[in-house]
Amino acid sequence: MNILLTGGTGLIGRALCRALLERGCQITVLSRRPATVAERCGAVRAMASLEQWRPGDRYDAVINLAGAPIVSGRWSARRKRVLWDSRIASTEQLVEKIAAAETRPKVLLSGSAVGFYGDSGERQVTEDAPPGDDFGARLCEAWEQAARRAEDLGARVCLLRTGLVLSRAGGLLARMLPPFRLGLGARLGDGSQWMSWIHIDDQVAMMVKLLFEDAHHGAYNLCAPEPVRNTDFTARLAAALHRPAVLFAPAPVIHAALGEAACLLLGGQRAAPARMTAADYRFRHAALDGALRQLL
Numbered sequence: 001m002n003i004l005l006t007g008g009t010g011l012i013g014r015a016l017c018r019a020l021l022e023r024g025c026q027i028t029v030l031s032r033r034p035a036t037v038a039e040r041c042g043a044v045r046a047m048a049s050l051e052q053w054r055p056g057d058r059y060d061a062v063i064n065l066a067g068a069p070i071v072s073g074r075w076s077a078r079r080k081r082v083l084w085d086s087r088i089a090s091t092e093q094l095v096e097k098i099a100a101a102e103t104r105p106k107v108l109l110s111g112s113a114v115g116f117y118g119d120s121g122e123r124q125v126t127e128d129a130p131p132g133d134d135f136g137a138r139l140c141e142a143w144e145q146a147a148r149r150a151e152d153l154g155a156r157v158c159l160l161r162t163g164l165v166l167s168r169a170g171g172l173l174a175r176m177l178p179p180f181r182l183g184l185g186a187r188l189g190d191g192s193q194w195m196s197w198i199h200i201d202d203q204v205a206m207m208v209k210l211l212f213e214d215a216h217h218g219a220y221n222l223c224a225p226e227p228v229r230n231t232d233f234t235a236r237l238a239a240a241l242h243r244p245a246v247l248f249a250p251a252p253v254i255h256a257a258l259g260e261a262a263c264l265l266l267g268g269q270r271a272a273p274a275r276m277t278a279a280d281y282r283f284r285h286a287a288l289d290g291a292l293r294q295l296l
């Protein structure tokens, strides 16, 4: 399969490249830093700009993961614009390219997040739940809508409502490990918010399933079947590292530091991977303790 991948140099993209190369796929990675692509992604082609996709070029599939990091301090108006353009404007351009292709890709897998649902509180959310109304939720909804336009062009579109990806190579764990290793792990606020997490191996395996099995389309919650509260996540991570975790970061301090973006830490989603479960997906790491043991 000949695949065009955006965001391929990122945490998920690098792991996905390994899995797809093992399956004999040919991959072209669109990157703002094409010179670093081979080192990060392996034996793939680098593309510096979508302008290089000529109508005669043929891709069987497009996977769209590019986007500026959401958890990166306060959401100023300027930062929001970067978050928006790096996902929605870039997806619109991608769909224009799909439209212009002489032979159109058959499938588009496009990024989203469980943040689509906003802070769902105690409510369990499956894929048919409505979107939330905070900035992160609106971003995901617009990102999904931009990708769905490829359906009108005949593509099978799968939307990846991804949970918090657990990996040794970066993301949430990389941010949490240094303080936790020093015994400075802390729950956030009252710690009652839900965290829908996913082991990187399951994230990649679910994406491969969506890519190769033609029956799948629409939105999928890519998260483990057992979300946990922040207070549990904190305790289990500390236990896996044999360290104490008796501290907590008070909600007003997090609000003062992050403003509107504090909802990412103080809110959460109790998401269920209903459609993946219905599709008989077998989780490699369904429980958090096992996932952490494997990663640490």
Ligand SMILES: NC(=O)c1ccc[n+]([C@@H]2O[C@H](COP(=O)([O-])OP(=O)(O)OC[C@H]3O[C@@H](n4cnc5c(N)ncnc54)[C@H](OP(=O)(O)O)[C@@H]3O)[C@@H](O)[C@H]2O)c1
Pocket (backbone or CB within 6 Å): 006, 007, 008, 009, 010, 011, 012, 013, 030, 031, 032, 033, 065, 066, 067, 068, 069, 070, 082, 086, 090, 111, 112, 113, 114, 162, 163, 164, 165, 166, 171, 172
């Ligand atoms: N990791 C998670 O826990 C998680 C959870 C839910 C959703 N997601 C979503 O899934 C996607 C992939 O996640 P990830 O963790 O692999 O992301 P990541 O490691 O942050 O990588 C994203 C990639 O997007 C590109 N990018 C970054 N800033 C950009 C900008 N301003 N304009 C255009 N491209 C930009 C970069 O590629 P180049 O530098 O090569 O251009 C980068 O490698 C992201 O869009 C993310 O929002 C991730």
